[in-house]
Amino acid sequence: xxxxxxxLAGRSYEVRVERGLLADIAGQxxxxxxxxxxxxxxxxxxxxxxxxxxxxSLEAAGKEPRWYEVAPGEGSKxxxxxxxxxxxxxxxxxxxxxxxxxxxxxVVGDLTGFACSILKxxxxxxxxxxxxxxxxxSSVGGKTAINTAAGKNLVGAFHQPSLVLADLDSLATLPPRxxxxxxxxxxxxxxxxxxxxxxxxxxxxxxxxALEHAPLEQAVATSVAAxxxxxxxxxxxxxxxxxxxxxxxxxxxALEAETDFSDKLLHGEAVALGMVLAARxxxxxxxxxxxxxxxxxxxxxxxxxPSEIAALDMQADGKALADHMLHDKKMDAGxxxxxxxxxxxxxxxxxxxxxxxxxxxLDEELQAH
Ligand code: GLY
Numbered sequence: 092x093x094x095x096x097x098x099l100a101g102r103s104y105e106v107r108v109e110r111g112l113l114a115d116i117a118g119q120x121x122x123x124x125x126x127x128x129x130x131x132x133x134x135x136x137x138x139x140x141x142x143x144x145x146x147x148s149l150e151a152a153g154k155e156p157r158w159y160e161v162a163p164g165e166g167s168k169x170x171x172x173x174x175x176x177x178x179x180x181x182x183x184x185x186x187x188x189x190x191x192x193x194x195x196x197x198v199v200g201d202l203t204g205f206a207c208s209i210l211k212x213x214x215x216x217x218x219x220x221x222x223x224x225x226x227x228x229s230s231v232g233g234k235t236a237i238n239t240a241a242g243k244n245l246v247g248a249f250h251q252p253s254l255v256l257a258d259l260d261s262l263a264t265l266p267p268r269x270x271x272x273x274x275x276x277x278x279x280x281x282x283x284x285x286x287x288x289x290x291x292x293x294x295x296x297x298x299x300x301a302l303e304h305a306p307l308e309q310a311v312a313t314s315v316a317a318x319x320x321x322x323x324x325x326x327x328x329x330x331x332x333x334x335x336x337x338x339x340x341x342x343x344x345a346l347e348a349e350t351d352f353s354d355k356l357l358h359g360e361a362v363a364l365g366m367v368l369a370a371r372x373x374x375x376x377x378x379x380x381x382x383x384x385x386x387x388x389x390x391x392x393x394x395x396x397p398s399e400i401a402a403l404d405m406q407a408d409g410k411a412l413a414d415h416m417l418h419d420k421k422m423d424a425g426x427x428x429x430x431x432x433x434x435x436x437x438x439x440x441x442x443x444x445x446x447x448x449x450x451x452x453l454d455e456e457l458q459a460h
Pocket of ligand 1: 228229231232234333336337
């Protein structure tokens, strides 16, 4: 088992990466289960696959699982869902010193984490991420949020979990497309800050995607360790370090907005395309060698992820895509910080990017490839 500490003064916690963690949930999370009743928020798919396994472990330890089911999909990250969930937690008698289990992907983790951040001014929670994306990104670091009419993740809180259990067995029940989309976030850690990890993924990516245990554990644990280091250094994204995790996200967000945040482009697919665009744009500006940008394109293609925006068959031109960026929540006093690259493993925060230059670049990309 890989155990990665997230070091935060007074609020440190562990991320454990291994197979069989859900089957041993009562043992793994024992210090956080102080009452017989255990509130569990789960998305319907995660419960269908893992509910019985979790229940068996808890019941064998004399616990009484109490389930709250959330419909899969971003629609569940709403004010209405938040109100319903907090009402349920109150009806269940959850107290500040209690812990709620969040079983599922990023939607369940974000919604449950936010509910726990405000319930009685803050109760505990344990993340049980069942998707690759949630294991390597959203379950770690304490960002919780819901969506509003104005956009995604615009209302939320930093609220760290007390424990994260990334059960590698749960990845076997993921649809392949969702697995690949989560893998984009794994690639991100190599591209942004670890050239050796990038090389390792280049050589071992197929085995990771085939869910071979040792390479899979190494990929997830290395990703989590990268995120843990960044979160420990810049928990609230104030110094610029945590912002590096947004590599590929500004371009990606514009593509997601243009495709109405639909299944046409999953979030991880948008991040993969966004990384390719960040690399190509960096090369175009002479910041990064072209051969490094081409390596980013190839590793994305090799993973079966989209690498060409022209193939998305969108009506939008470069300006329309750049206009979506104006609504990005990272806008800061009229400028939009971009994560660019000086090379593989060398991301940095650029505050000198002109959106009209981005629009011209995107027009070239829409035509050239
Ligand atoms: N998903 C980006 C972050 O946690 O900061």
